[in-house]
Structures are given as structure tokens and as C-alpha cells.
Amino acid sequence: MEDSLQILTNASGRQMSLGDADAIKLVTVLDDPPLALATAGAYLSQVPTSLSDYLRHYEASWLKLQKTAPELTEYEDRMLYSTWQISYDHVQRQNKASAKLLQLWAYLDSQDVWLELLQHTEQDDPEWIREITEDELSFNAVVRVLCDHGLVEVDQSPVEQVESRGYSMHGCVHAWTMHVLNQKWDGGLARLALKFVGSHAPKRDKEKWWATQRRLLQHANRCSSMILKGSVAKEGMEGKIHMLGYLYADQDKLEEAEKMYERALVGYEKASGPDHTSTLNTMNNLGLLYADQGKLDGAEKMYKRALVGYEEGMGTRPYINTHHGQQLRPTL
Template sequence: MPLALVQAAAYIRERAPRCSVQQYLKAYRQSDSRATSLLNQEAGHLRRDASASNSVLITWQISFDHIRRTRQSAAGLLSLMSFFDRQGIQEALLRRQSSTADDGFEDDVLALRDYSFVTVTRDASTFEMHSLVQLATRTWLENEGQLDRWRAQFISNLCAELPTGEHENREKCQALFPHAQAALVQRPKDRESLEEWALLLYKAAWYAWQQGRAGEAEEMAVMSMSVRSEVLGEDDAETLSSMGMVGLARELGGKYEEAEAINRQTLARREKVLGPEHPNTLASMSNLASVLNSQGKHEEAEAMNRQTLARCEKVLGPEHPDTLGSMSNLASVLNSQGKHEEAEAMNRQTLARCEKVLGPEHPDTLGSMSNLASVLNSQGKHEEAEAMNRQTLARCEKVLGHEHPKTLTSVHCLAHLLAKQRRIDESLRLYRRASAGYNTTLGKDHPTTIACDQHYAALCTSQEQHRLVCSSSTLDSDARTSMRKRSRQSRELADVTIRSLKHQRR
């Protein structure tokens, strides 16, 4: 209801003195049937408070009709804005076609602000809307047969602004990701828009994967793959890119068998379409090797990693990020097989190159640090392993956040290291944090979550048993002391009694 009052007041204020409260109420009553018609078109959350939403729709209808009559371009701007997430609508998303000061955009924004359809945030470059205003606008567009046109424009604008999911784009991706989430349920109809929609979802899935959000990454990647397969064909390079993203998302989500299957399929198609030494083919080889290692298929993983690394060094060069990724993967599988010295040497080499090429705070550099700390721990080099683990954890928290899977991996590894050193209190605290984080981020059924919970439970059980043994030992010691004391007191009493008896006999 407050929104309806705000819109009504804005309408009256804008048209005063030619519009009074009485005149507005008359128009309100006349518009009731139109608003009810709109309302009946929309199921769901609008009907949770029918009176309030009906009032909003009526006031929206009155103001929107006036804007359409007096400033058609402002009505178009509102139509476009209705598809975005209601917050953080950047100006660049709305005026891509023109950046001139006299294109009428500012006047359109002013008109929408005057009627309380939109508000401007403090930084003056982003806009916000009420969700009911957006819903009413989209419903009107659907009734008028204009929904597809404005949805296509929304997808085109957002796709052009959203970058790929590389780490260096994370801030822009973070700001635009809520709009990509809104786009997920806005599947267009025409071929051109479908291609843009699939690209948009692919880029959003890439960002979600980088952020450790496996469920969202998989959902978007699967949708992108499905559309591209339908529109472009199963063997199209872009379809294969979406397939590769599905594999990455499923591995992140702990669905290793599904990830292996789609990675094998992607690799086979890329070898056929692109050739065995194409960078995308090499990426598929690396992805497959990684998921094989995750399943304990170490020999096959090692063989594929060595083949991938050799091709990457030949095709891309020794310092290309993909080459460094292959080195890191190979070092990881070597560590899993107990080949610690070779794994340590390769991890040190990878880390040095990552710091040089990518920088000390890049996620791939942090992954190399974590891998090196792990192999040091495996060799019993606990002091160096602890120092590197703590440094990695601090950087992960700064760059990725406290709940990112890579951050939680650092927490988990440090907890494991401290437990081996019998520094139980801090280890338990870190295990508790890692377990809670994994359960929230990856889910209780993820293999990593299960492993962490098992380690945590085992340490808790060990400590409880130790406490009981100590308690039992303390009780036994106290009992023995008490028995010795009572025995000594009995002997002393007996001696006194004997002496007394002897004295009496004399």
C-alpha cells in the first residue's frame, strides 16, 4: 500500500493544479477494471496481498497511461528496466546505443522518477525499482504483445555488458550476476536472441563456477548447452564450450561420474572438430584428468596429465596459464600417488611461474600454494607447511571470501596439519569452521563435505576417548592414593593400639 500512495502522490504532484485528489480518485475507480484484468493475468506472489497489489496496479496503470501519452520513450525505458533484477540496474545497461547528453535519456529517467517508478542510488549511476512495478509492466507488455521485443532488448544489452568469468572480471561480473539470474527464466523465442541468451548464460555460469557456486553454474551451463545444441548443432565450437562448462560445474559439485562422462564426450568431439592440439582440446584433456584424479583413478590421470602438459608446453609455451594449470594438476596426482619429492619439485616450479605470470593473489596461484602446502605436510615438513597454509588462507579470505571452497580447503588442510601436531583446540575450531562452510556451500552430500565431517568426527571421538581415559586414570590414581592413605592410617591406629596394650600389660 505505501507504494500505491507514493505513486498516487507523485501523479497528483506532477499534474497539479490540474489534477486534484478527487479527480485522481475518480480515475482510480475507472481504472479498477483494467487493473483487475492485469492482476488476473498474474498468479503467484501478487495474490498474497490482493488489496495492496491491486492498489499498486491501479496507480501504476494511471501513471503509465499518462507517460505513454506524453513521453513514449520513457515508457519504453520502463519496459526495458522491468526485466532486470530490481536493484543495481546500471545506466550502461540501458543506454548502450547512445552516450550523448542530448539523447533524451535523462528526461526519460526524470519522468520515471517523478512518478516514483524508479529511484536513483547514491552513486547516481544505478537505478532501483519495486518488484510489483516490474511485474505490472511485464504483464502489460504481454497483454499488448510487446513482451518478446523488450525481452530481446534486455538480453542483448545484458549480454553485451557481461564479461567472461575470468578472475580479473570478477567485480563487474559480481555486479551484473543478479541480472543474469533474472535472465535465466526469460527464454526468448527468435534465433538471434536465443544465441545471445545462451552466450549470456555461459558467461554467467563461468563466473558462478569461479565463485564456487556449483549449483547455479551447472543450471546455467546446462541451459546454455541445450540451447546451443538445438540452435547451432551438437558439434559447434560454442556448444562444446558450454559442454565443457557443464563438466567443470559438475566436478565442482562433486558429481564426478557425470563430470567424467561429459568431459570424455567433450574431448572426443573437440579432437574431431578442432584437432588434438587446439587449446580448447587441451583444456578438455586437463579437465578430464582432473576429474579422474578426484575419483582416485591416479594412473590414468597421471598419463593424461603428462600428455596434456607436453602438448601445452609445445603449443602454448611454458608460462601460459593453461600450461601452469596442467603442471598443477600433474603435481596434485603425483602427491596422491605418494610421489612426494617429484610433486614438491613440480609444485615449487608451478608456484614460482604463477606468481610471475598471474600475480601472488590470483586464484590459480593460491591453488598452487595450497597444493605445495599439502605435499609438504605429506612429507612431515610441518613448520613450512603450516606457514604456507596460513599465508594461503589469509590470501584466500582476502581475495575469494571466507566461504569460497578454496578458502575452506585451506581451513580444512590447516586443521588436518594441526591435528597431526596434536594442537587439538585450534584444529577442532578450524574443522568446525570448514565443516559448517562446506555444508553450506557444497552441501552435505558432497564428497569433500563428507570427508571433512569424517575427519572432524574422528578427531572429536579421539578427544572424547582421550578425555575418558585421562578421567579414568585420574580416578584410578585417586583411588590408589586414598587406599594407601587409609591403609597407613589403619597401620598407625594398630600400632597405637598395640603399644597401648603392651603398656597395660606392664
């Protein structure tokens, strides 16, 4: 009990003691998991509300969760999700952009989201994402709101840092953003996440490209999972999917690269035709990948298709592969 009260004291900045009936009741209700206590404390540090009022909000959130997510049968899950919902509701009132970023995070990996990853916006993207990624000051201000509520924290990964330092969230919080906060799938946010990850995949001419690729890999895994499940619309995203294949190939994850290249190829053929440069580039990269996997028949088929396409479309035979810098060959 004393340890739990100390967690609340540290997180909230308020003195909690065994003589405080409301504090004892709150600790008892939250059943002593440190994560729930820390989240409640972070909320109390931001909002001038009494412990009794927080308990009232918690009970209301619990009842709402029973109706909206009846599949949550574990008591601890309901308890944690209720505390996060209270914090999210306050974040939404305080800074709508912070709340939207938390929703977007569900379609990325839980770990290491950084500014430059999201700086691939276009004019038709939502205004909130364009505003928060305008510069580091704007981005950090929005994320700080989430940090203050105990929902995310500065990433402490021991990987080599390229670009700015990122932010991470606990896996349990991420599960809540996926299954409760985004209970209704948002196809627009899913496509936005895929666009950011695919656009940020570096080629080998970028400084420290290998470090950026390693940093990006976990987000690529999240996006490829959505693609393979058919839960993100792929039309118009062929280039981003192709770049996921490129990233996987460079990271020697050949099976994952194959799946992305194959889906990009289907999309390019449908959208641009079999003789478009993008289609032929993907055929060539897929052929090289098949060769690396020992799938020689498949590799030869891709090489021949790409070669014929270039000869018919450009009237020239040689073609230099954009991925490995090797010359396309019709036979192995």
C-alpha cells in the same frame, strides 16, 4: 490523516490541509498507504490537474483494472496498481521511450538498472533502446521522467560502484510491471533483457570483474528464471546463456551454472553441431563444473567428448579451457 496529507504535500508540492475537501477525499480513497499517496503526489507534481480530476482518473483506472486483472483480489493491490496506471498513462504521453523502458524493466530485476548494462544494442534492435543508451545524458533524461512520477529512484545499494550509478524500483511497482503492464508476455523484450545481461557478464580479464559480476547477479537470476520456465526463446541466444553459466560458476553458484551450461550446450549442438568451437568450449566448462561438484562420471564424459571433437575438428589434442585456464583432460 494529517500524516497522509503531509505525504501528499511533500510529494506534490501543493499545500494540503484538513479544510480541503478534495484532499481529504483523496486520502480516504487511497486508504493511507504511503506508497500510493507518494505516487499520487508525484503525479500531481507533474500534471496541472485538480484533485477532483485525479480522483476521476483513479476511479476509471480502478474499473479498468477490475476487467483486465480480475485475479487481483486484494484491495490494496488494486489501489496501488490503479495509481501506477494513471502515472504510466501520463508517462506514455510525455515520453514513449520512458514508457518502453518501464516495460523492459519487467524482464530485469527491480534493483539497480544502469546505463552500461543496456549498452549492448545492435542495428536490428528497436530504435528507442538504441537512442536512450547512446550516452549518459540521453539515458538519465528518460529515467528522470520515471523518477518524477515516483515509479523509480536512484539506487542506493551500498555495493562497490563500477560503471555508472543505477536506478531501482519498489518491489511492488515491479510486480505491477510484470503482471499488469506486461500482462501479455513480450517475447522480444524478454530476449532483449537476456541479451543485455548475457553480453555484460565480464570475464576475469576485465578490471574489477568481480564487482560487475556481483552487481549483475540479480539480473542473471531473473533471466535464468525465464529460461528455466521456457518463457524466452533461446534460439540464437546460446552465447548469452553460456555467459550466465560462466557468471554463476565464478560466483560459486554451481547448481545454477550447471543448468545454464547444459541449456547452452543443447542449443549449440542444435545450431552449430557437436564439433563447433562454441559447443566444445561449453562441454569443457561443463566438465570442469561437474568435477567441482564431485560428478566425476559426468565430468569424464564431457572431457572425452570435447577432446574427440577437437581432435577431429582441428587435428590437435591439447585444448586450454577458456574458463579456468586448465588443460582439458580425457580422464580424471
